[in-house]
Amino acid sequence: MTNERTVTVDGLRKLAKDDWDTWYGTLIRAFGGVPEADEERELWNSLTEFDRSVGVWDGDECVGTAGAFTFGLTVPGGASVPAAGVTMVSVAATHRRRGVLTSMMRRQLDDIRSWGEPLAVLTASEPAIYGRFGYGTAAFSLDAEIDTSRVTLSTPEGTDDVRVRYAAPAEVAEECRAVYDRLVPGRPGMLRTPPGWERVPLLDPESDRDGASPLQCVVARRDGETVGYARFRVKPGWGTAGPDGTVLLSDLAALDPAADAALWRFLAGIDLTSTLVVRRRPVDEAWQYLVSDIRRCRPSLRDWLYVRLVDVGAALAQRTYQAPVDVVFEVEDAFCPWNAGRWRLTGDTKGASCERTTDAADLALSVRELGAAYLGGVSLAALGAAGRVRELRGGALAEAAVGFGAVGGVAPWLPFGF
Template identity: 70%
Template sequence: MGTVARNTPAEPTELRVLRQDEWNTWYDNLVNAFGGVPEPPEERELDKRLTECDRSLGVWDGDACVGTAGAFSFRLTVPGGASVPAAGITMVSVAATHRRRGILTSMMRRQLDDVRSWGEPLAVLTASEPVIYGRFGYGIATMKTTAEIDTARVRLSVPPGTDDVRLRFADPAAVRDQCEAVYARKVAGRPGMLARRPGWEDLPLLDPESARQGSSPLQCVLAERHGEVVGYTRYFVKPEWDEQGPKGTVRLRDLEALDPASYAALWRYLCDIDLTGKVAMHNRPVDDAWQHLVSDIRRCAVQQHDSLHVRLVDLGAALEARTYQTPVDVVFEVADAFCPWNEGSWRLTGDAKGASCKRTSEPADLALSVRELGAAYLGGVSLVSLAGAGRVRELRAGALAEASLAFGSTVAPWLPHGF
């Protein structure tokens, strides 16, 4: 009779804050967890510069790193225009050899405890797999639009003043500061946008040759009026030909403008680039105005995908940090098993000028979990819609409509870039 193999208990792992000299090992584990394809050297170097080691965690099995998680120190625009401290959760991975041992849960537990201790009311992330983070209290708060404009068949109708905007080519790196100034002026106007901290201005310029897949180097065009930069676009051109002629693709990276005419001038430029037949975009706001410039939206292949996931870490502080479209006075009964300090009844009163959110013993008007509050927080997901899915319960007649209207936003929330 052969020897019977017996399962032995796994050796204990150690969860600790990342040391600077461990970064390469830590990052290599992250790369392996995402398929093992090395990042271009330029991207790896930028990730290293941006990593905040004192806010990052590693799980170690002896000398081997088997889990990673980071937290950038961001400021996030919320409805009303305030810039609120938020932990940007990033670089989360668990080695395939160490699944189902509670490593992810232990990192999420430590991370949210840390975020609370730092006094940051929000944690935010983008998910490689959306199914993962709901159980930790994250709700999908923003969507992004992907589209592909068929410029051979679609025409743009532009507003008055478009022809007065001057466009010019520029080296992306040479005009980085001018573009960042435009971006900074846009941040307060849309929930979900991030105020870029020093170093993050290099992210939109990242252009490793190995990642171009046949496209041109990154190109940049500025929109100017009276010598002032009032908009910009950065993009790639991927040439392609068949027996009928050219059918290249313009791959949009970003576009920001300070007024409708400058915005339209940049879009018209992109749609008129010689030897191309498509403008492809992978991350635009769901209410982006180009959709009202085009002659035929059906030929633009518009789709939506989840983007920013929001977690209220300090519920009271988070709800007080934003304003509300209409006056609201509502008591929430909140479930939050993962961060129990948020559980219980909270009375929110507020309007367009400010808000107060305090614990209360008053009867609840709405019952929901912290995940639903995270989804509705930036104004892009309605509480009425969540109630339709059975995820919000109305306990006082009229409270749902009141709160849902108040939580809305005049512009759709949007995350302009990943992290």
């Protein structure tokens, strides 16, 4: 029992520029209180979208923060769909269980709907939090620690035609961005970002290096064209048997298999190193099938991108389906009741429509399951096996699961956090 008053909508307001330092300080404290480098703090200040950010105030004290970036999210079929990138969410430890987070999530989803954006996306520091607000785990990522002293790579034809050369990260930023932009339509989960975000992969405060080098970059070129790049750091190490440094991959992108293999071969062969650490890579990335011994790469899976359908009809109509679908969903959505009820989805590889209907439902599920399955990385059939999707018409689950599958067999992937 507590007599502390609830802090809710009365203390909730849009973020003013003059309040940013206090607001951001609340966020930093909630994540441990370790100060950021000036360059990092300045970057996030410049990227904050004030008209899309809110704070909760208890008198003069900021006790809650939340923001939303303006993104375009690639969905199956290649369309870029407006999506709010939910970010910088925190609640002061002194104000837990007093309605602060719920009030911010309520305001934020109402705002996103009013902006005409059918999707909200986030990465979760604590996965258990966001399911109750309708977010589902839609894409996973792969971590690995590759023992490059014992693992070899077999490379495809044409790899030797690709030249890999060092370059100053800032000097080739535009070339690298052009490669990234060409890849965005081809993989669900990738993001189109507003101006200013080109600075994010170049952020390199010394405080974040943990003994590793400043950010390094190589570009892959063929016939004068840039076809890939990798950004990384090297952490030197020396053991009793000699050098055992670590390569820490930050970012890698390539336009074709040969360029991709050339970059991985380079990273695995850097002098005086014996380990290549990769984090948050696509779960279907090709390097896994080039290595001689996957066990010595110690792969591990982690949850990464969470998706929330803010407008069920608009969101489902924006993507395509790898097999024809004609299914009526009975959708539960207590937090955004405008989504609740029956929706008929009809679609194929060319397009889709999703409209309200009074027809009998074929499948019953919550908006959280629709978010999980939306990008094709989580199977509706698997969710059904877990009891989270109920089949009301025989065969409907299998039909829908095939249609919702990854178009072209490409797994969804979020290329960077936000």
